Amino acid sequence: MKPAPFAYVRPASLEDAIAALDEHGEDSRILAGGQSLMATLNMRLSAPEILVDIGRVPDLAGIEETDAGLRIGAMTRHAEVEASDLVASRAPLIASAMPHIAHPAVRNCGTFGGSIALADPAAELPACAVALGARMTIAGKGGTRTVDADAFFRGLYETALEPGEVLTAVEVPGIGAGWKSGFMELARRHGDYAMIGLAAHVEVQDGRFGQGRLVFFGVGERPVCAVRSAALLDGESWSDALGDRIADALKEELDPSEDLNADAPMRRHLAGVLARRVLAPLAA
Amino acid sequence: MDSTVEIGLRVNGERATRRIEARMNLVDFLREELGLTGSHVGCEHGVCGACTVRVDGRIVRGCLMLAAQADGADVWTIEGLSDTGEIRDLQEAFVERNALQCGYCTPGMLLTLAELRERNPAASRQEIREFISGNYCRCTGYEAIVDAFEMARQRQGGPS
Ligand SMILES: Cc1cc2nc3c(=O)[nH]c(=O)nc-3n(C[C@H](O)[C@H](O)[C@H](O)COP(=O)(O)OP(=O)(O)OC[C@H]3O[C@@H](n4cnc5c(N)ncnc54)[C@H](O)[C@@H]3O)c2cc1C
Numbered sequence: 275m276k277p278a279p280f281a282y283v284r285p286a287s288l289e290d291a292i293a294a295l296d297e298h299g300e301d302s303r304i305l306a307g308g309q310s311l312m313a314t315l316n317m318r319l320s321a322p323e324i325l326v327d328i329g330r331v332p333d334l335a336g337i338e339e340t341d342a343g344l345r346i347g348a349m350t351r352h353a354e355v356e357a358s359d360l361v362a363s364r365a366p367l368i369a370s371a372m373p374h375i376a377h378p379a380v381r382n383c384g385t386f387g388g389s390i391a392l393a394d395p396a397a398e399l400p401a402c403a404v405a406l407g408a409r410m411t412i413a414g415k416g417g418t419r420t421v422d423a424d425a426f427f428r429g430l431y432e433t434a435l436e437p438g439e440v441l442t443a444v445e446v447p448g449i450g451a452g453w454k455s456g457f458m459e460l461a462r463r464h465g466d467y468a469m470i471g472l473a474a475h476v477e478v479q480d481g482r483f484g485q486g487r488l489v490f491f492g493v494g495e496r497p498v499c500a501v502r503s504a505a506l507l508d509g510e511s512w513s514d515a516l517g518d519r520i521a522d523a524l525k526e527e528l529d530p531s532e533d534l535n536a537d538a539p540m541r542r543h544l545a546g547v548l549a550r551r552v553l554a555p556l557a558a
Numbered sequence: 559m560d561s562t563v564e565i566g567l568r569v570n571g572e573r574a575t576r577r578i579e580a581r582m583n584l585v586d587f588l589r590e591e592l593g594l595t596g597s598h599v600g601c602e603h604g605v606c607g608a609c610t611v612r613v614d615g616r617i618v619r620g621c622l623m624l625a626a627q628a629d630g631a632d633v634w635t636i637e638g639l640s641d642t643g644e645i646r647d648l649q650e651a652f653v654e655r656n657a658l659q660c661g662y663c664t665p666g667m668l669l670t671l672a673e674l675r676e677r678n679p680a681a682s683r684q685e686i687r688e689f690i691s692g693n694y695c696r697c698t699g700y701e702a703i704v705d706a707f708e709m710a711r712q713r714q715g716g717p718s
């Protein structure tokens with residue numbers, strides 16, 4: 275199908291983009307990489323009157339090291355994040371998630387910020403952002419603010435972004451000594467959205483786990499932090515018995531959604547499978 | 559509000575300038591405005607890869623990019639890559655290995671494989687499959703396509 279007609283502007287600065295969004299209000303929509311938005315327009319699931327293309331706003335794309343950690347500009351394409359040595363060394367969790375996002379042609383266009391702003395419940399990057407305690411930088415008419423990942427993802431495709439605001443960058447804090455991360459997802463076909471996935475970021479000292487975060491995606495309306503299950507790790511080294519305890523705890527703690535790909539009992543089971551596969555090598 | 563835009567871009571090395579509807583996507587622009595019907599249209603929501611074209615050196619989904627977003631870009635389609643001979647060896651290997659039947663997926667498949675050999679010339683069979691995971695082929699079962707990629711590579715003196 276073809277989209278309903280719309281107007282198109284391509285502001286040359288962030289100020290102009292914010293002004294255009296402000297002027298047109300609810301009738302406008304930000305266009306980043308278009309890899310999710312274009313499909314919904316083509317299927318006429320949404321019909322904005324004007325698209326504000328932020329693709330050529332300067333300084334929105336790029337990856338740099340900061341005092342606080344790593345700053346990934348919202349318009350940075352997935353492919354650039356995937357190929358980045360900085361991301362591989364400073365945020366290995368994100369690096370290991372990238373190849374699972376869609377297919378090469380989609381990664382060439384789709385953006386880091388677009389995935390965060392869209393907040394698809396089965397998407398990889400929101401879960402990584404929550405696991406790493408990332409902070410979102412948001413610009414709007416009133417100025418700039420930052421929001422922690424925990425508070426940013428509110429529900430199904432729902433975020434802390436207000437109408438007229440632009441996500442400009444994601445700041446990933448530096449990784450503390452002894453912290454390790456692991457990522458895995460299960461999908462029916464490579465590149466499909468995951469049935470379920472796990473982004474883990476945990477402290478490991480001398481083969482023993484400490485604090486940590488187990489963030490699942492594809493199991494709820496937003497990334498789900500399995501707090502009680504992760505607490506079982508504290509002070510333990512890896513054993514099959516620990517794996518069993520965590521798998522049981524996850525069955526209690528998670529309340530997964532159902533769809534054509536997997537029902538809730540299957541997702542509960544797979545959560546334990548992922549936890550074992552991801553955690554065992556981290557303690558080794 | 560004006561729902562048209564003026565764009566200028568380079569397609570297969572030649573300059574093209576048009577006023578079009580803003581909602582026109584790149585693959586429709588190539589097919590309908592420029593008559594380049596080698597890029598196909600399948601699902602129109604990014605799933606099948608039939609619309610794959612090269613924009614500024616990288617493959618993209620022609621159905622998920624507005625022609626307006628390609629303003630100023632350097633675009634290459636299967637017609638252009640056939641004319642320059644860049645992928646002749648791949649095309650010959652496709653024919654020899656029966657890597658196409660109806661041919662609907664083939665232009666997108668060839669553009670995707672052309673990028674794969676730039677980025678990862680020594681790709682394993684598994685990596686080839688992953689790289690073409692966004693390109694549907696309903697005829698061949700993919701194995702022949704992977705065979706053709708390997709055959710072309712071997713002839714260039716690369717690993718089999
Ligand atoms: C076949 C296919 C498979 C896919 N598989 C996956 C997958 O497995 N995992 C996955 O995570 N994604 C997947 N995607 C989606 C892809 O990753 C998109 O790139 C991503 O979801 C959105 O990024 P975008 O830049 O394309 O955003 P767009 O499509 O341009 O925008 C998406 C939404 O976010 C808003 N938005 C975008 N940028 C900003 C910003 N900076 N500030 C405020 N709002 C903004 C837009 O207004 C729009 O509502 C897939 C897409 C396709 C076509």
Ligand code: FES
Pocket residue numbers: 598599600601602603604605606607608609610619620621622
């Ligand atoms: S037509 Fe573009 S991916 Fe199917």
Ligand code: FES
Pocket residue numbers: 657658659660661662663664694695696697698
């Ligand atoms: S040859 Fe028919 S779809 Fe691939």
